Amino acid sequence: MNEVLPEALEQIKDDFHALELRDRLQLLLEFSNELPELPSRYADHPDLLERVVECQSPVFIFVEIGDEKVVHLHATAPREAPTTRGFASILVQGLAGLTVDQVLDIPDDFPQDLGLTEAVSPLRIRGMTALLGRTKRQIREKTAA
Amino acid sequence: MPIETDPSSQFSSFAHPERLVSTEWLADHLGEPGLVVVESDEDVLLYETGHIAGAVKVDWHTDLNDPVERDYIDGAAFAKLLGSKGISRDTTVVIYGDKNNWWAAYALWVFTLFGHEDVRLLDGGRAKWEAEGREYTTERESAVAVDYPVVERDDAAIRAFKDDVLAHLGNPLIDVRSPEEYTGDRTTAPAYPEEGALRAGHIPSAQSVPWARAVAENGSFKPVDELNAIYRDGAGLNDGDNVIAYCRIGERSSHTWFVLTHLLGFEGVRNYDGSWTEWGSAVRVPIVKGAEPGAVPAR
Numbered sequence: 001m002n003e004v005l006p007e008a009l010e011q012i013k014d015d016f017h018a019l020e021l022r023d024r025l026q027l028l029l030e031f032s033n034e035l036p037e038l039p040s041r042y043a044d045h046p047d048l049l050e051r052v053v054e055c056q057s058p059v060f061i062f063v064e065i066g067d068e069k070v071v072h073l074h075a076t077a078p079r080e081a082p083t084t085r086g087f088a089s090i091l092v093q094g095l096a097g098l099t100v101d102q103v104l105d106i107p108d109d110f111p112q113d114l115g116l117t118e119a120v121s122p123l124r125i126r127g128m129t130a131l132l133g134r135t136k137r138q139i140r141e142k143t144a145a
Numbered sequence: 146m147p148i149e150t151d152p153s154s155q156f157s158s159f160a161h162p163e164r165l166v167s168t169e170w171l172a173d174h175l176g177e178p179g180l181v182v183v184e185s186d187e188d189v190l191l192y193e194t195g196h197i198a199g200a201v202k203v204d205w206h207t208d209l210n211d212p213v214e215r216d217y218i219d220g221a222a223f224a225k226l227l228g229s230k231g232i233s234r235d236t237t238v239v240i241y242g243d244k245n246n247w248w249a250a251y252a253l254w255v256f257t258l259f260g261h262e263d264v265r266l267l268d269g270g271r272a273k274w275e276a277e278g279r280e281y282t283t284e285r286e287s288a289v290a291v292d293y294p295v296v297e298r299d300d301a302a303i304r305a306f307k308d309d310v311l312a313h314l315g316n317p318l319i320d321v322r323s324p325e326e327y328t329g330d331r332t333t334a335p336a337y338p339e340e341g342a343l344r345a346g347h348i349p350s351a352q353s354v355p356w357a358r359a360v361a362e363n364g365s366f367k368p369v370d371e372l373n374a375i376y377r378d379g380a381g382l383n384d385g386d387n388v389i390a391y392c393r394i395g396e397r398s399s400h401t402w403f404v405l406t407h408l409l410g411f412e413g414v415r416n417y418d419g420s421w422t423e424w425g426s427a428v429r430v431p432i433v434k435g436a437e438p439g440a441v442p443a444r
Contacts, residue, residue: 025189025190025193026193028190029190029193029194032190032194057187057188079194080188080191080243081188082188082190082191082193082194083188083189083190083191084188086190118207119189119207120189120190120207121189121204121206121207123206124189124206
């Protein structure tokens with residue numbers, strides 16, 4: 001894969017690759033703990049959130065397009081699903097401040113390149129691929145209008 | 146030297162009460178030499194968020210499945226795994242996990258493929274341990290490695306393959322998936338990811354008994370009379386029956402295998418781990434759609 005990743009995602013990827021397998025899980029757990037709470041305007045409007053059914057555990061996302069076409073990804077997943085929370089948190093942090101075009105340019109298979117496939121299994125990493133896919137789809141829908 | 150079994154009266158009516166321990170029993174025996182507690186969850190990170198003190202983690206996917214072929218690990222890999230977790234051949238292993246011990250039962254079944262003798266489930270799993278306000282720790286796993294012998298897996302007794310199921314038709318089959326999967330409305334558990342089956346429905350004549358019906362509200366197994374009502378009266382199983390259970394990839398049916406084998410005392414129960422992801426994509430195998438079990442096809 002030759003595509004250049006946005007800086008924050010590249011940094012996250014480097015951080016994972018610098019670690020041994022079991023420490024990669026610890027880093028994923030840190031991400032999991034850092035997933036921000038939903039802004040209250042969405043917490044009160046579950047109808048706005050889209051369920052990512054490809055993930056094993058319930059996870060919901062919502063994409064906002066702000067000024068200058070900056071993407072804001074919001075996600076929520078339960079505490080007892082730390083892996084899914086970790087995946088969502090990586091995307092929330094990695095996409096922070098990116099524009100619509102920058103997010104759409106992220107390679108779809110980026111999650112497989114993160115260095116987590118062996119640690120969490122290829123089956124589970126598919127959940128993160130789906131999170132990214134649905135994020136992009138929401139962006140396309142919202143910018144097409 | 147196996148550790149004494151849990152004498153709790155709630156287990157005494159089960160066929161093999163020595164296969165269960167209560168949360169009280171485990172709390173009293175933690176740290177005892179000869180006992181290793183294993184956590185096995187659906188979520189690969191749940192152990193890291195907090196686990197029973199001294200417990201080690203075994204992940205169904207990254208530890209128990211072969212990374213290349215669709216099969217379980219071999220004897221050498223199992224020996225390496227268990228030895229690294231501080232488990233010897235004569236260690237008493239107690240397994241617990243999330244989601245009503247769904248994955249814990251799967252791990253127990255895989256341990257049984259290798260003939261590990263003393264392996265038990267914590268009745269109620271994580272949910273009951275937590276509901277009772279018992280403690281977790283986030284300490285890193287710190288098992289002292291020991292030697293575990295290389296024992297080849299014996300698939301014959303408790304594992305069924307597709308051809309075994311075809312030859313078995315006419316004998317009892319239990320489909321432990323959700324009603325929607327059984328009828329063929331969908332190929333995966335509600336709210337679960339697509340894992341690839343080309344056709345939907347169930348194996349002809351299979352009785353539908355979703356696995357979680359064996360579990361009470363607090364996460365522990367239902368008492369024996371309720372289990373008999375479900376599996377004997379409801380699904381028509383009789384003593385001496387040769388039973389195969391299946392689900393989607395063999396995990397939920399491990400739980401039912403445990404119930405039938407260790408709680409109700411059926412002998413020779415096999416788990417078809419290929420399950421729907423194999424059957425639903427195999428060429429020219431019989432499938433029935435709808436809520437009725439359907440007839441055994443003529444051969």
